Amino acid sequence: MSRKYLIRITELERLLSEQAEALRQKDQQLSLVEETEAFLRSALARAEEKIEEEERETEHLRAQIEKLRRMLFGTRSEKLRREVEQAEALLNQRRQDSDRYSGWEDDPQVPRQLRQSRHRRPLPAHLPREIHRLESEESCCPECGSELDYLGEVSAEQLELVSSALKVIRTVRVKKACTKCDCIVEAPAPSRPIERGIAGSGLLARVLTGKYCEHLPLYRQSEIFARQGAELSRALLSNWVDACCQLMTPLNDALYRYVMNTRKVHTDDIPVKVLAPGRKKAKTGRIWTYVRDDRNAGSSEPPAVWFAYSPDRQGKHPVQHLRPFRGILQADAFSGYDRLFSAEREGGALTEVACWAHARRKIHDVYISSKSTTAEEALKRISELYAIEDEIRGLPESERLAARQQRSKALLTSLHEWMVEKNGTLSKKSRLGEAFSYVLNQWDALCYYSDDGLAEADNNTAERALRAVCLGKKNYM
Structure with a gap:
């Protein structure tokens, strides 16, 4: 092969090598670009996720601030238009209550819209009376000087408070001795609530x-x-x-047996600060309440509340408290109650009934902080369920059940379909998404009341029983 061709081949090989090197460098650059793009995409995704998380946290903090502001400066009422309309409809009843407390009564023969003549109710007849008789100092007529004859009396009553006063009761027991022997007799000492107290x-x-x-x-x-x-x-x-x-332990035991000997019990708990012996700082215990109250279902049996204390909130405490109970348990979604609804529970599982007030409160908090139209619609739908409960409160079980079957069932079905649809469009991490998920997860327990005339739509009965504890906590601070 001639030298000319050899030089040509060498030149081509060199060009091919240069092109291969250029391609390799371009591949490296392209790979670097792809890696950079992937890194930027990942960084962008992380940034978007962080921004979304910060937005949720901001929404949560705003809701907390709004809730605290309402607690400090405003009402904590959760009622919307329906409740306001009901309050306006009950205005006359409120006026009558106000009159009753002030001691005045309206004349029932006079229409409300007119200015009524009102009279003071007599004071309770069972209260003891103390008569103060006042005689006129004049025995003769101030006009003509003639002798005055008895004509009648004018009386008026005034309610007075006799303040409590301490006194000491000294018990003297007489001792007697026999004149013939050394026997001594004395009256037995009366019993005291506290021995030697x-x-x-x-x-x-x-x-x-x-x-x-x-x-x-x-x-x-x-x-x-x-x-x-x-x-x-x-x-x-x-x-x-x-x-x-x-x-009073025997009375407490009798009260416990009475509360547990029923078909339905409401329960709730509340934290309390406790000063434990040997500890400088207070620890947090729990007060549990168990309520028997079927008056809303037309029962004439007296309501009763039994309280219990525990040093913590472990689920073993309500399990122990409710050991003899069989029936419906109305409670919130606290996981400590789960063992009570298990088939493995001694004596059989209790029937779980959840609380619409808890479910509604979560949605209401979102509405207050964000004015969400979806949250507002949910509140309106729930208020329709409560409107039915207001109408049937105090009726017999059979009538309550019939009304719920005819009216509440359809509303619950519609609400469930609507919430499932809306929940599919909400972020699971948003506050409204969490509220809707809470409702849907508790759906069966929330709807049980529509199939039982004895059950209630919420657990407010137990919450009301704990109000006294809340007031006490404030005063003990």
Whole structure:
């Protein structure tokens, strides 16, 4: 092969090598571009996810701020248009209540829209009367000087408070001795609520009523007694309370049996700060309430509440408290109740009934913070269910069940279909999505009341029973 061709081949090989190197460099550049693009896409996705998370957190914080603002400066009422309309419809009843508290009554013969003549109701006849008779100082007529004859009397009553007062009851037991032998006889000592205690039953009742009904801390009661002239320390009052609790154990046991011997129980719990011996800081315990109240279903049986304390919120506590109960348990979605609804429970599973008030409250909080039209629509639909409950409150079970079957069932079916559809368009991490998911996850338990005339749509009965504890917590701080 000639030298010319060899040079040509060498030149071509060099060009091919250069082109291959150029292609390799371009491939590297392209790979780098692809890697950069992938990195940027990943970074963009992370940034978008972070922005979405921050937006959710911002929405959550705004909702919390709005909720706290309502608690501090406004009403916590969750009622919307339907409740306002009902309040306006009940305006006359409210006026009558106001008149009753002020001591005035309307003349039923006069229409409400007219200015009515009103008279004061007589004071309760069972209250003791103390007569103060006033005689005129004049025995002769101031006009002509003639003798005055009895004509009649003019009387008026005034309600007065006789303040409680402390007194000391000194019990003296007479001792007698036989004149023929050394036998000594004395009257037996009367029983006392607290053995060898100085407190009478009336004083103990006053202390217990003050603490548990009027929510007066013992240190305040100690100050009240001091102003009445008796120095009773807080430690002494505390010992009295403890002794009375021991004394009334049989009553507490009887109350427990009565509450559990029914077909339906409402339960709830609330945290309480407790000063434990040997601890400088307070720990958080729980007060559990169990309510028997079937008056909404036309029952004449008296309602009752049984309270229990536990040092924590473990599910074993309600399991133990409700061991003898069989029937319907109305509660929130606390996971500690799950064992009660299990077929493995001793005595059989309880029937779970959830609380529409809890479900509604979650949606309402979203509506207040965001004014979401979807949340507003959900609230309107739920209010239609409550309107039916308002109408049938106090009716017999059979009538309540019939009304729910005829009217509530259709509304519940429509609400479920609508919520499933809307929930598919909501972010699962949004507050409204979480609220809807909560409702749908609890759907069967939320709808049980429509198939049972005894069950309630919510667990407000238990929440009302805990209001006294809430008030006490504020006063004890």
